[in-house]
Amino acid sequence: MTDEAKSHGHRAASFLAPGSVDGASFEYRLQRTPVGVVILDAARKIRAANPLARQLLGRDSATPLFGVDILSLHPEGARAKVGWLIDCARDSADGTASLLVSTPMGSLVAKVTRLQTGPAPANLGYCMMFHAQGELQMGESREDGLGPLVKLPLMRGKGGVTTLIDVDQVACLTAQGHYAEAKTLAFSAFCPRSLADLERRLDPAIFVRVHRRHLVNIRHVLAAERDHGRLHLRLADPDSTLIPVSRDKIDLVRRLLAV
Known part of the structure; x- marks a missing residue:
């Protein structure tokens, strides 16, 4: 996945392209894919997050998360990309953007959707969703007949x-x-x-x-x-x-x- 923001149609195509996964199998995997969810305010500060998001961002339950700038939780080299991703969601016609980002727990596919609670720009917010890279392609498969893992x-x-x-x-x-x-x-x-x-x-x-x-x-x-x-x-x-x-x-x- 490149650093370029993708349209909704392109994102769907990128997930379906690898291998010969049939529709039912893909739907099953999609439903079971764990997704981290973070709600950001207009200043990119975290206002809500689900438990998986904490894990993916490397923040345990005892570590402050709410009110923290989302950029500060990414490696320095990835902050510009994450900021650019949020800006793309803010400015795009459909209010969405996605790319591959780095976190303390590894590489993640991130998607940002613009939210509005009232007249813009004061009432803007964002929903950021992410899952482990390759998860839909490298999901559960039976390993019967293979030797022990080394x-x-x-x-x-x-x-x-x-x-x-x-x-x-x-x-x-x-x-x-x-x-x-x-x-x-x-x-x-x-x-x-x-x-x-x-x-x-x-x-x-x-x-x-x-x-x-x-x-x-x-x-x-x-x-x-x-x-x-x-x-x-x-x-x-x-x-x-x-x-x-x-x-x-x-x-x-x-x-x-x-x-």
Whole structure:
């Protein structure tokens, strides 16, 4: 995807072009694609955001987000592009624009739509929506018959580069709609594969589904803790992530960790 703003028709064509995805499959994937949503005021400051937007922008629930200039959350080299994108939505006839931008969690396809709550220009605002690059093309697919994964594909940094990391460096994988978030021993990033596909190709003796949303590398569990009566696993990633254990997985975890 280029830096040029696309019309609505061109955007639809760019998603449908790759491969031979039929209409029903495309519609299914489109409905399941997780989308981050941010509402901006006329000064480009964030007024509302959904939980996925926080993750994609690298802001946890404890970090201030509302009232923050959206440009300040992007790498310095990407700020001009994001500002240009918003300007295009402000000035275009249909009030929309889209391009590829970089965030702390990797490359994202962003679309901005102009909003009005009254007479312009004082009452202008924007709705920014974004999803992981390649998600519609690299969504869930069955990996039956393929060998075990040696490297895990992750999307992080600028551009369309896919980072490959040894699977033994992954502390856990968490389902995020149609793909997974990987927490490694050094960073967090998005993996354009579903948790179910990853589980089929990772060693079940090491990567254990301890919860319907979490696949944990048992070798990187630092501690087993109880929080509000529930068992959790403390991981060795930089955030010391705490992962809940489902009740039906407690016996399995206790056997594996001798706790």
